[in-house]
Amino acid sequence: MRTLLSRLAAILVAACLLLTGQALAAPERAAAADPGYLMVHFTGEGAANQQMYLSHSTDGLHWNDLNGGGMVLRSTVGTKGVRDPALVRSPDGSKYWIIATDLCISCGQDWNAAINNGSRNLVVWESTDLVTWSDPWLLNVAGAIPDGRNAWAPEAIWNPATNDYVLYWATNVPLDGKTKHRIFYARTSNFRTITTPQLYIDRPGTQEIIDTQIIEVPSGVGNYRYVRASGDGQITLEGSNSVLGTWTKLGDLSGIGLTGSMVEGPMWMKFNGQNKWGLYLDQYATNRGYMPVTTTDPSNPASYQQLASTSYNMGGTKKRHGWILNMTAAEESRVLARWPNTAAQRLQSFNFQDRYVRHTDFDVRIDPDVSPVEDSRFRLRTGLAGTGTVSFESVNMPGYFLRHTNYDFQLVRNDGSSQFAADASFRQVAGLADSTWSSFQSYNYPDRYIRHYAYYLKLDPITTATGRSDATFRVTN
Known part of the structure; x- marks a missing residue:
């Protein structure tokens, strides 16, 4: 018993010394670097x-x-x-x-x-x-x-x-x-x-x-x-x-x-x-x-x-x-x-593969030979409405995002409102026409997807093969 008590005492002393050492050292290790x-x-x-x-x-x-x-x-x-x-x-x-x-x-x-x-x-x-x-x-x-x-x-x-x-x-x-x-x-x-x-x-x-x-x-x-x-x-x-x-x-x-x-x-x-x-x-x-x-x-x-x-x-x-x-x-x-270093990317149409989503005079459509090409570049940010969604911020009009209003799309400056965040957020899912591509489901109208119609971007329910093709895009550099 005496041997056991001696060992326990030694263990307790060592533990105390260890904890004391950690307590003394903690402030130095925990000190945060100055902000940049x-x-x-x-x-x-x-x-x-x-x-x-x-x-x-x-x-x-x-x-x-x-x-x-x-x-x-x-x-x-x-x-x-x-x-x-x-x-x-x-x-x-x-x-x-x-x-x-x-x-x-x-x-x-x-x-x-x-x-x-x-x-x-x-x-x-x-x-x-x-x-x-x-x-x-x-x-x-x-x-x-x-x-x-x-x-x-x-x-x-x-x-x-x-x-x-x-x-x-x-x-x-x-x-x-x-x-x-x-x-x-x-x-x-x-x-x-x-x-x-x-x-x-x-x-x-x-x-x-x-x-x-x-x-x-x-x-x-x-x-x-x-x-x-x-x-x-x-x-x-x-x-x-x-x-x-x-x-x-x-x-x-x-x-x-x-x-x-x-x-x-x-x-x-x-x-x-x-x-x-x-x-x-x-x-x-x-x-x-x-x-x-x-x-x-x-x-x-x-x-x-x-x-x-x-x-x-x-x-x-x-x-x-x-x-x-x-x-x-x-x-x-x-x-x-x-402002993380998110890459600038483009959205290529699945069924018109020479065309890309672009803004022009704040309207949004798909076009070939986009000039300037920066009109078709976006940063896919973490969605304004929260994790699990994405939002599309223009590269050459920073602070402006793709937003639907009355199921039509425009490039609009973020006003910080919850309504804007919801209208400008989408879930990126497997492409409706090809699972190796992507489709984008509306955050606040989950039965609707981004699609092009007569080359303009719309937010529509998708029920046909043509609609599935129109609503499928490749995210590419």
């Missing part, structure tokens, strides 16, 4: 590339394209192209805005027209969750500027001194018949109305300034609360203790071999959990997109360092002038769930 970073940007010239794209990073240096590298928002207003976006989060996190240049180069306007007679508007989207965005609207910011010719590269920062946002952008106000971009600002609380624009930054003589972005720096780092980086022939750094106060020139990045003739579009970020910042610069002169430089003090030009090209990766798409947001865990979860 979200970049909003455009990717180049042309109608498709001058839209809104998103990329994600876990460390701020290695980026993955979201949404399969496809656009996430498309402008349907103004020039129908957007560049130079800024992503603004309200102080309480209840609202977000994307503000962007209303500009589409090589799709209806050239640089000369954009500089001298461009849009005076910005394009704005609004969201309450970072994933469901409003329709875009135009905000006229340069119309009240005498002889203002355009509105480019908008940015915004919350100003606690005035309890609203300082919205700032570049406008060409010619000087002696030559181009002269200056930075103007206005105050706003909602990005729908603004105060009268005022001159914010002007450089001497004929020197232009187009791109500038401000970052707030925590107490104890450097001598200034705010630092701004501007593209004005150099990447000039300035400091101030007030957004609308006096700014002091601190220097530039020529000391590390970077000038404004090489890079533009400065884009700030703060590394999570570190006294370290990144400043991304768009290598427009060599057409290579963004590269990062790092610093431990944004206000000290001597502290900036270039990184070896092997120490960062910008992902599959070119990143052009944008904005980086440090996400919360909840924001990151929503963003990654909304």
